[in-house]
């Protein structure tokens with residue numbers, strides 16, 4: 554694709570950590586609090602297990618501290634988390650950059666709470682869409698603007714359109730530029746915040762219905778909300794610039810199965826009980842974090858639908874924020890530790906961000922070549 558030349562800039566993947574409040578269920582199980590925030594970037598996790606064979610082991614050796622770009626505990630509001638992780642991506646998306654925010658962590662650690670939230674405590678999806686439309690209204694540049702939204706779920710390596718659930722399972726296709734597209738996906742175009750909110754509610758109902766029917770489904774499915782902002786000048790001109798910014802907001806499946814498998818040191822295996830996409834994501838995070846340290850490492854994005862879709866978010870052109878979630882409870886210690894280890898690795902990931910500026914003559918050339926292809930196909934029929 555012929556982009557208008559512009560320097561790409563290095564960007565490090567931002568990692569935030571959110572420790573959810575201890576729940577009544579945790580307390581009933583006899584859990585104590587083992588994860589604490591120390592300051593605005595640092596957290597400590599304490600191994601609750603006293604080793605009877607090693608009575609001399611000092612308390613200190615059971616504590617491990619981790620440092621992230623930003624850390625939140627039970628005192629943080631939805632607004633606090635949104636402002637520190639996502640709000641500043643909005644201007645970038647309007648300027649034509651890609652951005653991704655994904656919620657990562659075990660089931661029950663608070664991912665859906667952060668992304669979707671409650672009616673009384675809306676999460677990142679709603680806050681972002683509200684601010685995005687406000688920012689579009691406040692633009693000083695006189696550009697035509699369209700906003701497109703799509704919302705999908707990946708479950709068992711099958712893609713479902715949450716905005717058009719009757720459409721069956723969707724397939725991934727690679728376009729001429731090597732970009733991954735979802736064939737047949739519904740992309741609603743609107744510049745009306747209210748309309749987009751009602752689409753979001755409709756999509757969420759699709760997810761919730763399924764998760765109440767079988768709770769395991771929601772913990773094993775990934776939901777991806779994609780918002781594309783396309784702007785071009787009002788004056789028609791062949792060299793006119795088109796600016797396209799894409800924002801992905803992802804509520805991932807629970808990581809606990811992936812981490813258990815990683816614990817046993819096994820590479821990903823396909824199986825009904827294993828979330829292939831999540832393991833592929835863990836493998837990509839491993840490879841990408843090493844790539845930034847010791848030189849070339851092959852990053853296998855092709856192993857799952859999720860990693861194919863998030864390729865840019867992880868290693869390409871995107872400002873990416875990973876919001877890692879853990880429970881503070883001693884009963885969740887193992888999965889919290891595994892999650893923190895991955896989040897710590899993800900801090901090493903670098904992406905290269907570049908504005909997506911296309912010009913109309915490029916699109917015309919692309920359409921002409923598609924038409925030529927179709928014509929030659931007809932000849933052979």
Ligand code: ADP
Nearest residue numbers: 573574659660661662663664665666667807878
């Ligand atoms: P996940 O999506 O990671 O499986 P959920 O977001 O569904 O987890 O959270 C599990 C439960 O904990 C839900 O009842 C949710 O409302 C509650 N919860 C999670 N995080 C918070 C938080 N920061 N404040 C209040 N309640 C929370």
Ligand code: MG
Nearest residue numbers: 664665771772
């Ligand atoms: Mg969830």
